[in-house]
Amino acid sequence: MSTTLLSGGVVISATGRRAADVLIDGESIAAILAPGQAASLGVVPDTTIDATDKYVVPGGVDVHTHMSLPTSGTESSDTFETGTIAAAWGGVTTIVDFATQTAGLSVHDGLAEWHEKAAGNCAIDYGFHQVIGGVDEESLKAMTYLVDNEGITSFKLFMAYPGVLYSDDGQILRAMQNASESGALIMMHAENGIAIDVLVQQAIARGDTDPRFHSTTRPVELEAEATHRAIQLAKVAGNVPLYIVHMSASEALAEVAAAQNAGLNVFAETCPQYLYLSLEDHLAQPGFDGAKFVCSTPLRTKHEHHQNDLWKGLRMNQLAVVSTDHCPFCFKDQKELGVGDFSKIPNGIGGVEHRMELIYQGVVAGELSLERWVETCSTTPARLFGLEKKGVLEPGADADVLIWDPNGTTTIGVNDKHHMNMDYSAYEGFVVDGKVDTVLSRGTVIVENDSFVGRVGHGKYIKRSLSNYLR
Numbered sequence: 001m002s003t004t005l006l007s008g009g010v011v012i013s014a015t016g017r018r019a020a021d022v023l024i025d026g027e028s029i030a031a032i033l034a035p036g037q038a039a040s041l042g043v044v045p046d047t048t049i050d051a052t053d054k055y056v057v058p059g060g061v062d063v064h065t066h067m068s069l070p071t072s073g074t075e076s077s078d079t080f081e082t083g084t085i086a087a088a089w090g091g092v093t094t095i096v097d098f099a100t101q102t103a104g105l106s107v108h109d110g111l112a113e114w115h116e117k118a119a120g121n122c123a124i125d126y127g128f129h130q131v132i133g134g135v136d137e138e139s140l141k142a143m144t145y146l147v148d149n150e151g152i153t154s155f156k157l158f159m160a161y162p163g164v165l166y167s168d169d170g171q172i173l174r175a176m177q178n179a180s181e182s183g184a185l186i187m188m189h190a191e192n193g194i195a196i197d198v199l200v201q202q203a204i205a206r207g208d209t210d211p212r213f214h215s216t217t218r219p220v221e222l223e224a225e226a227t228h229r230a231i232q233l234a235k236v237a238g239n240v241p242l243y244i245v246h247m248s249a250s251e252a253l254a255e256v257a258a259a260q261n262a263g264l265n266v267f268a269e270t271c272p273q274y275l276y277l278s279l280e281d282h283l284a285q286p287g288f289d290g291a292k293f294v295c296s297t298p299l300r301t302k303h304e305h306h307q308n309d310l311w312k313g314l315r316m317n318q319l320a321v322v323s324t325d326h327c328p329f330c331f332k333d334q335k336e337l338g339v340g341d342f343s344k345i346p347n348g349i350g351g352v353e354h355r356m357e358l359i360y361q362g363v364v365a366g367e368l369s370l371e372r373w374v375e376t377c378s379t380t381p382a383r384l385f386g387l388e389k390k391g392v393l394e395p396g397a398d399a400d401v402l403i404w405d406p407n408g409t410t411t412i413g414v415n416d417k418h419h420m421n422m423d424y425s426a427y428e429g430f431v432v433d434g435k436v437d438t439v440l441s442r443g444t445v446i447v448e449n450d451s452f453v454g455r456v457g458h459g460k461y462i463k464r465s466l467s468n469y470l471r
């Protein structure tokens with residue numbers, strides 16, 4: 001096996017930073033060494049990568065992506081191939097995507113379908129959560145089987161999308177009880193979909209069909225209410241670990257903070273779109289352009305303090321993780337399905353490539369420390385979702401590494417840095433400090449010198465263990 005030395009950089013972990021060299025043996029980290037120590041130990045690496053003046057951090061872990069997801073009469077535009085290559089360009093070395101079961105269909109068939117989409121097509125490692133879109137005897141049995149045999153230890157339920165993926169409170173409770181027994185974690189899309197559907201129908205009937213009404217028909221109260229209800233159900237189900245996905249609103253965050261203060265196993269994530277984009281500046285653009293920013297939960301008004309509160313929540317660990325909810329659609333022919341009716345616009349924003357860049361900008365802006373950047377984007381998502389060998393640089397861990405140049409800059413946009421399979425960027429024209437320099441996946445360089453040099457098929461399926469936080 002060949003050895004690689006990443007020399008001269010500053011290694012950032014969730015707990016601190018120090019000048020250190022990283023010795024890689026084959027696919028794993030062999031040692032973290034004092035600068036220059038390799039030579040004094042007589043180690044002669046096969047390859048040396050100069051990381052002078054750069055940060056050396058664990059590769060990004062994005063635990064919320066949707067590649068090739070059939071929805072709204074179309075399919076999200078990144079395949080596992082294009083999406084994982086874009087992720088690599090952004091310093092991400094592991095994704096966890098959502099295998100999906102819908103009501104009446106078999107969970108096992110849903111999972112098999114996702115394996116088929118991904119196998120042999122990924123440039124980086126990947127795992128799956130399982131969406132349970134129809135809670136019944138069969139799917140409950142399958143949940144236990146997946147935990148015991150398939151390395152799937154988290155299940156996503158929906159309080160939104162009645163008639164599509166929605167579960168009622170009784171179904172949610174049953175699935176939570178099942179997870180509580182097996183040790184699994186429940187992820188929740190927390191929006192009151194029954195009430196939202198009423199507001200949507202009323203808006204369309206009034207002729208309020210522009211993209212901005214996507215946000216006003218999904219008010220913060222209905223995110224906060226569903227978050228509260230999910231927390232209570234999780235408590236009743238034996239304090240099963242609960243993870244609220246794509247949190248967008250101060251009111252919902254307050255529910256999470258209250259639950260955490262009460263000692264419940266409640267976690268939450270937010271996404272770059274909620275930290276940077278708003279109803280006024282993006283979704284409410286004149287004409288149909290706002291469709292580019294239709295996602296659920298929706299972008300919120302900047303006149304309240306959602307973005308400030310979300311950054312604060314990240315600092316205080318009320319929000320444990322930043323993911324992207326990467327669910328890209330092209331504007332042409334895909335977002336355009338909703339011209340004249342915002343409720344028909346496919347829900348989703350592509351962002352898998354830009355999370356490390358955008359959250360690093362939070363470091364530059366003084367919102368987060370470098371350590372917290374690493375923790376929320378890499379270490380905690382790996383620990384929380386049982387990715388044993390990911391998210392840290394320490395002996396025995398997979399050699400998934402991002403070498404980050406803090407002196408570089410990155411311009412995001414379709415004619416600049418943009419490798420996702422979309423005809424627009426939600427972050428068009430954003431200029432961020434810092435730059436992805438080199439990316440390694442299990443010891444293999446996959447991005448260097450502004451080129452993708454990895455290989456489709458290199459990425460492996462990772463069986464996940466139970467959440468490291470709670471067992």
Ligand SMILES: [Zn+2]
Pocket residue numbers: 064066325327
């Ligand atoms: Zn999602």
